[in-house]
Amino acid sequence: MNIGEVAQTSGLPAKTIRYYEDIGLIAPLRSGNGYRQFRERDLHKLRFLGRARSLGFGIEECRTLLALYEDDTRASADVKAIARDHMAxxxxxxxxxxxxxxxxxxxxxxxxxxxxxxxxxxxxxxxxVQ
Incomplete structure (x- = not known):
């Protein structure tokens, strides 16, 4: 998928997708001519990030949550602690x-x-103000 297709499918603006790439949240492949080539897993990460951002999580929290999501040995307590802090x-x-x-x-x-x-x-x- 190209950036236009993944933007439409994920519901995120292309500018946001490029930003997420710039800060290392996603790493799409690059074709010989330098165009981004998004895989299904990139799309899945973008949807994950979009949902997390819609719940108000900050970029660094999203980075941590994404790392926890991808870690099969994660403790759900770590995820819960992040969510509780955010709720507070x-x-x-x-x-x-x-x-x-x-x-x-x-x-x-x-x-x-x-x-x-x-x-x-x-x-x-x-x-x-006193």
Whole structure:
């Protein structure tokens, strides 16, 4: 398969596929004229990486997960630890987003939204952080 075919089949942009090659996540064959030749296993890795990235795993986590996936002697505990750490970061981000939402909701409720110049939203944004 060429890069266009593997991009369409994997659902990843060609630019992303080239990037994954540049950083060593995949290593397609090269034909005599230098064109990339993707094998089924390259496609499988790209789908794996696409799914892992869609779940928010970072590049280095994907690299580790891919190595674990390819290691028949892996311990599932290693995979679970990576997933748990990632979940903890997601939960922290959710808490931060909920706090931001609560603050903005309060400020929007306090703002009259009329022709007057006073605005609690702007006042809060201008307040010095202590």
């Amino acid at each position: 970061r997601i939960e922290k981000k959710i808490a931060e987003l909920q706090a931001m939402h609560a603050t903005l909701s309060h400020l929007v409720e306090e703002c009259a939204g009329d022709a007057r110049p006073d605005c609690p939203i702007l006042a809060d944004l201008a307040a010095e």
